[in-house]
Amino acid sequence: MVLSMPSVPRYVPHIWRNTECSPFLFRRHLRQHAITPARSQRQTFRRFLPTTLFWKATLLSLGTILTWTPAIAFILNNVFTITSVTGDSMYPFLNTDYNSTTLKDLVFLNKWHPARDLRRGMIVAFWSPAHPEVMAIKRIVAIEGDRIETKSPYPLPKEDVPVGHVWVEGENPMSEQRSYDSNYYGPVSKSLIVGRAVGVVWPLSRRGRIRWEDYRGSSRVMEGANQVEQIQFFSAG
Numbered sequence: 001m002v003l004s005m006p007s008v009p010r011y012v013p014h015i016w017r018n019t020e021c022s023p024f025l026f027r028r029h030l031r032q033h034a035i036t037p038a039r040s041q042r043q044t045f046r047r048f049l050p051t052t053l054f055w056k057a058t059l060l061s062l063g064t065i066l067t068w069t070p071a072i073a074f075i076l077n078n079v080f081t082i083t084s085v086t087g088d089s090m091y092p093f094l095n096t097d098y099n100s101t102t103l104k105d106l107v108f109l110n111k112w113h114p115a116r117d118l119r120r121g122m123i124v125a126f127w128s129p130a131h132p133e134v135m136a137i138k139r140i141v142a143i144e145g146d147r148i149e150t151k152s153p154y155p156l157p158k159e160d161v162p163v164g165h166v167w168v169e170g171e172n173p174m175s176e177q178r179s180y181d182s183n184y185y186g187p188v189s190k191s192l193i194v195g196r197a198v199g200v201v202w203p204l205s206r207r208g209r210i211r212w213e214d215y216r217g218s219s220r221v222m223e224g225a226n227q228v229e230q231i232q233f234f235s236a237g
Contacts, residue, residue, distance in 0.1 A: 009061070071216075081109050082105075082201055083125065085137055089170030089179035094123075094137070094197075096206065106202035107210070109195030116167055118143055118190070122214025123197035126168070129185040137197060138168035138181050141218050147225035153185040160226040161187050167221075 011076040082234040085094045094105045109125055118124070120140055142148045144163045151154060153174075156222045161167050165187035182188060199209045217223075 004060075017172045020047040039167035041114070048217075056142045067126040079112050081111060081195070082106055083109055083135070083137075083195075087179075088172050088174075089181070090123075090137060090139070091172040093139075093171045094200075097203075103203065105200060105206075107197040108201055110198045111195040114195045118193075120217060120221070121210070121212045123195050123210060123212055124166075124168065125195040125197060126188055127194065128180060128187060129192065130180050135194065136168075136180070138170055139212075139215070140184075141169045142167035142221045145226050146225050147222040149220040154183045154186070164190050166190065 044141045084106055086104060088095060094107065096105075107123075114124065118140060118168065120143060122140045123137060124140060125135055125137045128134045142161050143166050144161050146161045146167070148161065148167050149157055150159050159167070167182045168188050169181045172179070197210055200206050212224060
């Protein structure tokens, strides 16, 4: 039997022209000489195509994340963030289930100009003057110009809140001996305030806006007493 080919590439040896050559011997010869048919190349490409597309999509996703990283960092540091409330100093207003579970409340902090237009009753987050590495969450009881009757262990019976400061305290009367607030370290500078707690995120049963305006005030606070004395002093002079 004679095999005939319309055209034979130059790189294919004369074995194909041998009348005793079979297709099986020809394919083995191609493998030995690293000559891969076009069909095998297509099969190899299809086999590696999903892996190539996966890595391409992964690199594209990483590039997108890296592109948005500065914007995300700016938002978390200057616009808003979510933080947890630890301890029982704000019980029962926050961490309502403190005595029955280890879960902590998650609150939404507004960090956009946090020290602007502060009011009595607002819940603020600030760097503790006693422990600068700790961020505390307390309620503003008195603002600049107010006079407040202090609690133990504060050394003075009364204190005037100076300009640029606020007086903060916890909510839980049973934790006064364990709570570090203004009765421990005095008025807090507004420059230490990093955010206002404006809403509860977790638990879902109590999620919603924090209604700080419902705060009725404290009988220990004489609102604007320090400002009135200053006005009278300058008027008399």
